[in-house]
Every structure is written in C-alpha cells, then in structure tokens.
Amino acid sequence: MKSSLEIPKHWTFRSRAVAKHFTRHVREQLPWYDLATNAVAHFGRHYIPRGGVVYDIGASTGNIGRVLQETLDQRQARFTAIEESREMAERYDGPPxxxxxxxxxxxxQPFDFTVCFxxxxxxxxxxxxxxxxxxxxLTKPGGALLIVDKVQMPPGYVGTAFSRLTLQQKLAVGARPEDILRKELSLAGYQRPLDPGMMPERARTFFQVGEFVGWILTAPER
Ligand SMILES: C[S@@+](CC[C@H](N)C(=O)[O-])C[C@H]1O[C@@H](n2cnc3c(N)ncnc32)[C@H](O)[C@@H]1O
Structure with missing residues (x-):
C-alpha cells in the first residue's frame, strides 16, 4: 500500500508539500488521468493550426503542455500556461x-485551443x-475549448452509485482509505463540482468516468 501523503486540513495548491507530491498524488486519486490527458493531446492535434494560439488554464506541473508539446512544435504554435500557485509553478515542467x-x-488573446483540465x-x-x-x-472560428471537470451527481440512488465509483477506483489503484477520506474532507468549500447545466447545449462529451466529464466546445467555422 502506498505511503501517506501530506494532506492539508483545508486543501490548497499553495503549498510546497502538495506541489511536491502532485504528479504522483493525482494519478493515485484519478486512475483515468493519463487516459483523459491523452484525449486532450488527440484533440490538440485536430484543432491547433500552424501559428495557433494555445492556453493551458490551471497548468499545475505542466501535464497538458507536455502532451501537447509535439503538436505545438510541429505547428509552431504560441503556448501559454496559466497557474495561480507559485508553489505549483516552481515545479512546472512543461513548455514555455x-x-x-x-x-x-x-x-x-483570441485563441485556437484552450484546455481547462x-x-x-x-x-x-x-x-x-x-x-x-x-x-x-475568445475561441477563434474553427477553434476549440476543452474542459475536463467534476460534476454534481444526479439525485437518487444512481448519484450514490456514481460517487462510489470514484471511491472504488481510488481503492483499486492502491490509495490508502485514510488518505481518500482525509482528502475528501480537506476539499470541503474549495473543490465544488460543476453544475452540468452551465454547459451550453453544443458542448460535446468526449469522456466520462463517474463524476468526471470531458467536453469539447467548438466555435462555429464562420
Ligand atoms: C487539479 S489541478 C489541475 C491539473 C492540471 N491541469 C493537470 O493537467 O495536471 C488544479 C490547478 O488549478 C490551479 N488553479 C486554481 N484556481 C486557479 C485560478 N483562479 N487561476 C489559475 N490557476 C488556478 C491550482 O493552483 C492547481 O494547480
């Protein structure tokens, strides 16, 4: 079983200890993390044009930038990663x-491809x-906005089953039950799942595992 991580009582990314363990921690908490990341890279190849403008919002340690790197280089695109935590930024290892x-x-600036992961x-x-x-x-004609996020669950038993899927998957990859529980309580008031009703009708779902959903919003081509 994996060792316990330092989980602050009140979750924050403005912490050296959280930033230090982020890359391992996120994979332990979200077993589909690399799968969804690879889907972002796939859509990047479809929507980043030559000389395109690309943003990674909430970049953390550079996961999204790293998987887009080849496309960014090949298309000579302009990339900007945005991250509010200095502690996370110190650990950033992605493209400038x-x-x-x-x-x-x-x-x-108006952009061709933006990721909110x-x-x-x-x-x-x-x-x-x-x-x-x-x-x-701000999405340019022919461009795309990608969002991967946690959503509020439907009422009733099915919502309970969705939420338990997240717990079950964390256990299955070896996260300690105590860490899962402490992280859940630590997130109170800071991590608030999205109201799926805020997504426009034209958002297309490209990914879903339980409470986590990925959407692509493409701009009209004219
Ligand atoms: C779960 S992590 C994102 C994971 C990352 N996109 C990846 O692919 O590994 C959330 C990140 O969003 C950042 N963040 C939260 N609020 C922000 C804001 N208002 N502006 C910029 N970054 C923000 C946090 O500091 C944290 O690094």
Missing part, C-alpha cells in the same frame, strides 16, 4: 511560457458562468 496569474482575470471546480462558483462565456467568445 508559464504565467503565474489568476486565470479568471487574465487578459487572454480539472480547474473550473476550484474557481469561485459565482465566477464560473461568466468565465466560461468569456472563453467561448
């Missing part, structure tokens, strides 16, 4: 340029809809 900033107030659930609830609309309006 990394900017330490609040993604909600960041001054974006497990970040919207950490934004203040009252900023999310306006932020999503702003990103949509």
């Amino acid at each position: 340029e990394l900017v330490v900033a609040d993604a909600v107030t960041f001054d974006y 497990l970040v919207l659930m950490f934004l203040p609830v009252d900023t999310r809809t306006a932020f999503l609309h702003r990103l949509e309006s």
Whole structure:
C-alpha cells in the first residue's frame, strides 16, 4: 500500500508539500488521468493550426503542455500556461511560457485551443458562468475549448452509485482509505463540482468516468 501523503486540513495548491507530491498524488486519486490527458493531446492535434494560439488554464506541473508539446512544435504554435500557485509553478515542467496569474482575470488573446483540465471546480462558483462565456467568445472560428471537470451527481440512488465509483477506483489503484477520506474532507468549500447545466447545449462529451466529464466546445467555422 502506498505511503501517506501530506494532506492539508483545508486543501490548497499553495503549498510546497502538495506541489511536491502532485504528479504522483493525482494519478493515485484519478486512475483515468493519463487516459483523459491523452484525449486532450488527440484533440490538440485536430484543432491547433500552424501559428495557433494555445492556453493551458490551471497548468499545475505542466501535464497538458507536455502532451501537447509535439503538436505545438510541429505547428509552431504560441503556448501559454496559466497557474495561480507559485508553489505549483516552481515545479512546472512543461513548455514555455508559464504565467503565474489568476486565470479568471487574465487578459487572454483570441485563441485556437484552450484546455481547462480539472480547474473550473476550484474557481469561485459565482465566477464560473461568466468565465466560461468569456472563453467561448475568445475561441477563434474553427477553434476549440476543452474542459475536463467534476460534476454534481444526479439525485437518487444512481448519484450514490456514481460517487462510489470514484471511491472504488481510488481503492483499486492502491490509495490508502485514510488518505481518500482525509482528502475528501480537506476539499470541503474549495473543490465544488460543476453544475452540468452551465454547459451550453453544443458542448460535446468526449469522456466520462463517474463524476468526471470531458467536453469539447467548438466555435462555429464562420
Ligand atoms: C487539479 S489541478 C489541475 C491539473 C492540471 N491541469 C493537470 O493537467 O495536471 C488544479 C490547478 O488549478 C490551479 N488553479 C486554481 N484556481 C486557479 C485560478 N483562479 N487561476 C489559475 N490557476 C488556478 C491550482 O493552483 C492547481 O494547480
């Protein structure tokens, strides 16, 4: 069984200890992490044009930038990773340029491809809809916005079954029951799953495992 990680009582990414263990911790907590990451790389190959503009919002240690690297190089695209935690940014190991900033107030250029991978659930609830609309309006014709996030579960027994799937999968990859529980309680008030109703009708689902969903929002081509 894996060793216990340092889990703060109140979850934060502004912690050297959290940043140090992030890359291992996220795989232990989310067994599908690499699968969904590879799907992002796949869509990147479809939507990043030559000289394109690309953002990775909530970049952490550079996972998304790393899988996009080959396409970015091949298309000579302009990449910007945005991360608000200095502690995470210190551990960033992805393509330049990394900017330490609040993604909600960041001054974006119109873009061809933007990824929000497990970040919207950490934004203040009252900023999310306006932020999503702003990103949509900044997507260039033919471009795409990708979102992977945790969503609120439907009411009733089926919602319970979905939530237990997450627990069961964490156990299956060897996370310690105590760590799972402490992390869940630590996230209270900071990680708030998305209301799936905030997604526009035209958002297409490309991924779902229990509570976690991936959408692609493409801009009209004219
Ligand atoms: C679960 S991690 C994201 C994982 C990452 N995208 C990956 O592929 O491994 C969430 C990240 O979003 C960052 N974050 C949270 N709120 C933010 C904000 N307002 N602006 C920029 N980054 C933010 C956190 O500091 C944290 O590093």
